[in-house]
Amino acid sequence: MPTTIFSAPNALTPANTHYCPGCTHGVIHRMVAEAIDDLGLRERAVGVVPVGCSVLAYNYFNMDTHEASHGRAPAVATGIKRSRPELIVFTYQGDGDLASIGTAEIVHAANRGEKFTVIFVNNAIYGMTGGQMAPTTMPGQVTSTSPRGRDVEWAGWPMRVVELLSQLRTPSYLVRVAVHAPKYIVEARHAIKRAFQYQVENRCFSLVEVLSTCPTNWGMTPVEACRWLDTTMLPYYKLGTYKTPDPEQG
Amino acid sequence: MAKVLMKGCEALAEAAIRAGCRHFFGYPITPQTEVPEYLARRMPEVGGVFLQAESEVAAANMLYGAAGAGVRVFTSSSSPGVSLMAEGLSYIAGAELPVVIINIVRGGPGLGGILPAQSDYFLSTKGGGHGDFHAVVFAPSTVQEAADLMILAFDLADKYRGPVIVMGDGIIGQMMEPVEFSDGPPPEPPPKPWATTGAKGRKPNVINSLYLDPVQLEAVSLRLKAKYEDMARTELRYELFSMDQPYDVLLIAYGTIARVCKTSIGMLSEQGVNVGLFRPITLYPFPYEQVKQAAAAAKCVLVAEMSMGQMLEDVKLAGLGDTPVHFLGHAGGIVHSPGEIAAKINELRQSCGMGR
Numbered sequence: 001m002p003t004t005i006f007s008a009p010n011a012l013t014p015a016n017t018h019y020c021p022g023c024t025h026g027v028i029h030r031m032v033a034e035a036i037d038d039l040g041l042r043e044r045a046v047g048v049v050p051v052g053c054s055v056l057a058y059n060y061f062n063m064d065t066h067e068a069s070h071g072r073a074p075a076v077a078t079g080i081k082r083s084r085p086e087l088i089v090f091t092y093q094g095d096g097d098l099a100s101i102g103t104a105e106i107v108h109a110a111n112r113g114e115k116f117t118v119i120f121v122n123n124a125i126y127g128m129t130g131g132q133m134a135p136t137t138m139p140g141q142v143t144s145t146s147p148r149g150r151d152v153e154w155a156g157w158p159m160r161v162v163e164l165l166s167q168l169r170t171p172s173y174l175v176r177v178a179v180h181a182p183k184y185i186v187e188a189r190h191a192i193k194r195a196f197q198y199q200v201e202n203r204c205f206s207l208v209e210v211l212s213t214c215p216t217n218w219g220m221t222p223v224e225a226c227r228w229l230d231t232t233m234l235p236y237y238k239l240g241t242y243k244t245p246d247p248e249q250g
Numbered sequence: 251m252a253k254v255l256m257k258g259c260e261a262l263a264e265a266a267i268r269a270g271c272r273h274f275f276g277y278p279i280t281p282q283t284e285v286p287e288y289l290a291r292r293m294p295e296v297g298g299v300f301l302q303a304e305s306e307v308a309a310a311n312m313l314y315g316a317a318g319a320g321v322r323v324f325t326s327s328s329s330p331g332v333s334l335m336a337e338g339l340s341y342i343a344g345a346e347l348p349v350v351i352i353n354i355v356r357g358g359p360g361l362g363g364i365l366p367a368q369s370d371y372f373l374s375t376k377g378g379g380h381g382d383f384h385a386v387v388f389a390p391s392t393v394q395e396a397a398d399l400m401i402l403a404f405d406l407a408d409k410y411r412g413p414v415i416v417m418g419d420g421i422i423g424q425m426m427e428p429v430e431f432s433d434g435p436p437p438e439p440p441p442k443p444w445a446t447t448g449a450k451g452r453k454p455n456v457i458n459s460l461y462l463d464p465v466q467l468e469a470v471s472l473r474l475k476a477k478y479e480d481m482a483r484t485e486l487r488y489e490l491f492s493m494d495q496p497y498d499v500l501l502i503a504y505g506t507i508a509r510v511c512k513t514s515i516g517m518l519s520e521q522g523v524n525v526g527l528f529r530p531i532t533l534y535p536f537p538y539e540q541v542k543q544a545a546a547a548a549k550c551v552l553v554a555e556m557s558m559g560q561m562l563e564d565v566k567l568a569g570l571g572d573t574p575v576h577f578l579g580h581a582g583g584i585v586h587s588p589g590e591i592a593a594k595i596n597e598l599r600q601s602c603g604m605g606r
Binding site: 042043044045046048056058061062063064065066067069072075076077078079080081082083084087105107108 | 313314316318
């Protein structure tokens with residue numbers, strides 16, 4: 001008798017994604033979908049998707065979705081969650097969306113302790129518009145709007161969102177993970193599931209920052225991109241749990 | 251229910267609750283802060299949601315989310331704040347979601363001032379965000395009318411699945427007048443099977459305004475255009491005042507200035523001069539044909555606005571032929587006096603050879 005040992009998550013549609021080869025959006029989409037399936041949340045989930053590479057994510061998540069304006073996903077999610085608290089609401093945002101144009105919205109959603117989950121994909125560059133400097137771009141990193149490399153005297157240092165938000169007094173779950181190697185994936189999957197679990201328990205705002213690669217706009221092969229993330233981003237964007245609502249761990 | 255004395259802002263807020271709305275997202279700005287202040291007290295009493303947003307940008311996007319989730323929702327602001335809401339308003343119109351927005355207009359441009367103005371006519375009727383869209387725009391002239399139109403605004407927002415703007419000048423928001431609410435239960439909103447309520451037993455719903463295929467986006471734009479044309483035919487509202495006797499001069503004014511005009515008309519009546527008043531209640535749709543008919547009986551038209559001539563452009567678009575159109579405008583919070591308008595009419599009568 002055949003036994004299913006592996007299948008696509010129910011919370012993803014069968015559509016092929018538009019993401020570039022070597023991009024980790026697909027992996028992160030799958031992790032979000034698996035967490036939602038594991039917790040049995042698909043029929044009461046609403047995904048708020050951003051402007052950026054994942055603008056078409058409503059074609060991939062097999063659940064209700066709401067396309068936000070650029071950076072405003074946390075405000076849109078606030079409107080949904082405050083109106084229908086029984087829903088499980090998450091935003092899926094890139095670094096241009098969340099850490100540049102949407103800083104006011106993410107900071108205040110976190111500070112109000114909005115009971116939704118944020119998946120923040122940080123690949124240190126603007127992807128969809130073709131590789132411009134982001135607030136998260138690394139010092140010296142060449143992009144189309146930092147052609148001589150990011151000059152921190154001119155553009156400031158890369159923004160560390162999880163560290164920034166961890167200064168807020170309001171309880172929250174803030175964690176940074178990576179998905180460019182199998183050893184990190186287990187931890188990332190666990191963190192995303194835990195972020196949703198906190199929402200199910202109506203505990204707190206949660207944000208999972210996922211370090212991601214952008215081989216196309218970094219001008220690298222997927223393998224080189226994983227290596228660059230490992231050697232350049234990881235020392236600056238340290239992985240780990242920065243804040244949790246649990247007193248014994250916080 | 252007996253009449254109560256209420257400030258315009260508070261009457262608008264209470265009217266929203268009477269319309270069954272239980273969700274408000276907003277940001278303080280003079281001269282409408284009494285709306286959020288009233289709701290901060292009132293919403294918890296009726297089990298509703300009051301949330302002070304971090305900005306008008308966020309407030310408009312909270313409306314976008316809440317309306318997408320299928321609840322009645324509104325916000326309130328004043329001119330500079332409404333400029334900040336333009337982004338959200340455009341997405342709301344593009345995704346075809348029902349919301350109500352109060353704009354208690356103050357003088358501009360820029361930070362302008364905090365005193366009453368009507369200088370957001372263009373913003374409300376011609377713009378208000380990028381792309382091809384329109385919103386129904388109500389312009390009440392009394393607190394009672396503001397409350398009544400506010401309740402109607404929620405029904406029209408649901409009917410047309412789009413934004414409805416209730417635009418009052420600062421005086422409408424700040425003055426106190428008797429107002430009466432009906433005791434009946436709030437109207438039942440129509441079912442919203444498109445809302446993000448969780449995809450249980452149905453296909454997923456998507457709230458969206460993105461169409462990368464030009465053919466598809468043009469089809470959407472044509473469908474929206476047809477909706478706005480239907481709206482323009484069905485939702486026209488206006489008042490005709492002092493037009494049952496012959497008149498040489500037709501006044502056209504809305505909101506508070508229309509009330510000032512009525513006083514002017516009373517003054518002129520004592521001098522034996524009859525003047526007609528056409529008061530648009532909907533600024534979008536604008537009653538072009540009705541204005542044209544009313545003007546046909548007059549020798550000249552006087553448009554009075556607390557702006558430098560914004561509704562004036564729509565009056566001219568009505569195509570009044572050879573009938574001259576004159577204008578009396580104020581800005582910055584200066585309100586026309588009844589005597590000033592009466593004097594202007596007498597001046598026009600003399601220059602047009604109408605005599606006394």
